[in-house]
Amino acid sequence: MTTRAWWLVVLNFVLPGSAQVLAGNRRLGRFGLRASLTLVTAAIIVGVIYLFWPEAVLTVFTNTIGLWAAAAVLAFYALTWLVLTVNTLGLINLRRAAPGARPIIAAFSAALMVVVCGTAGYGAFFATSASGFLSSVFVAGPSEPPVDGRYNILLLGGDAGADRDGLRPDSMSVVSIDATTGQATTISMPRNLEDVPFSAGSSLGALYPEGYGSIDGCDVSGGCMLNAIFTEAELKRPEYYPNAVAEGSSPGVQATLEAAQGITGLTIQYFVLIDMQGFSELIDALGGVDIDVQNRVPVHTDEYFNKVLFWFEPGMQHMDGYHALWFARSRHGTSDYDRMQRQTQMQEALLAQASPANVLTKFQGVAAASSRVVKTDVPQGMLGYFVNLASKTKELPVISVPLIPENGVDPEDPDYSAIQAMIAAALEPAPTPTP
The missing domain is CATH 3.40.630.190 (LCP protein)
Incomplete structure (x- = not known):
């Protein structure tokens, strides 16, 4: 059971939702997998666009609407990962793991949860702060074209x-x-x-x-x-x-x-x-x-x-x-x-x-x-x-x-x-x- 517990913890970190699909609530797992794969796909698409058209990506993330949207997405994923991690701990059933491994597995799972959820949560906070900063300094007026280049x-x-x-x-x-x-x-x-x-x-x-x-x-x-x-x-x-x-x-x-x-x-x-x-x-x-x-x-x-x-x-x-x-x-x-x-x-x-x-x-x-x-x-x-x-x-x-x-x-x-x-x-x- 100890080996199984470690596998579930790692799977939940690498691909959130996969632990539930394999050993738990498959409906929750499929939701988590879709959310995780959607995020990875979106990140890849944004990265590719940035390589060829950086101005478009920067424009999205330097306006208040784009930042609020990013904050909402990050907050959603922080909550999703929190729910999946807590559910994974229930699937592990620490009582059936080796006594010496129980505190290590629990501490490791908690650390991963803090890293992932904390990063997403801070990203949401950062995006809302940036949105407020942009609103306080920059105006919402029309753009001007260059003159003589x-x-x-x-x-x-x-x-x-x-x-x-x-x-x-x-x-x-x-x-x-x-x-x-x-x-x-x-x-x-x-x-x-x-x-x-x-x-x-x-x-x-x-x-x-x-x-x-x-x-x-x-x-x-x-x-x-x-x-x-x-x-x-x-x-x-x-x-x-x-x-x-x-x-x-x-x-x-x-x-x-x-x-x-x-x-x-x-x-x-x-x-x-x-x-x-x-x-x-x-x-x-x-x-x-x-x-x-x-x-x-x-x-x-x-x-x-x-x-x-x-x-x-x-x-x-x-x-x-x-x-x-x-x-x-x-x-x-x-x-x-x-x-x-x-x-x-x-x-x-x-x-x-x-x-x-x-x-x-x-x-x-x-x-x-x-x-x-x-x-x-x-x-x-x-x-x-x-x-x-x-x-x-x-x-x-x-x-x-x-x-x-x-x-x-x-x-x-x-x-x-x-x-x-x-x-x-x-x-x-x-x-x-x-x-």
């Missing part, structure tokens, strides 16, 4: 400090991604660009046809620079963008997006706004970030920069969220352009290190932090496409185009035609070598 995304990072009139972005860049190859180009825009043009049809651009604040000034304190556009539209002229909030954006974001289009000459489909006050939480949730520090960067203990707590020394440094935020934002002793380069470096490091495996293993923390610090109008329907595209992006070097004096850009008197020509040249695909 590219997706262009505006990245904004800022905070509403006590000394500021509303939120004012400190970090502004456009990430342009080749829709086929995944090649990414980062265009970093300094916050102090002046006479900023707006794209055609811009609501705020109608008020400043010659560039932002170029004739009669603007309606915010601190200078009519690029980062002031957000504040003016958000706090002073929200009526210029009456549909922004309903579309998952805000007046400040929309105005800044139109300005970024005017600067770069690109059509920008989506935006991502990161609250820098919570940015450190996201990095901590990912387990930190590795940065190759090029020059010494100070960390201060007071707002007047009188005391240096310590320095980031040149070389590879593993930073937690607090120190990564200091590294990206510190400007004392360096220029705004040095800071832009560090922020670009931080973006590239996060892109390289935020692997799917890393995100999945730390999902709860990443999801909680992201839902608090990230706002975007990227629709759920595009997530599968972008996740697949990101896997290609990670395999290629990121091209950087900082709009800084070293590249011929004078922020006080910028030549926007020259800037657009420089960007267009950077985005031009490399010629295919002739054989």
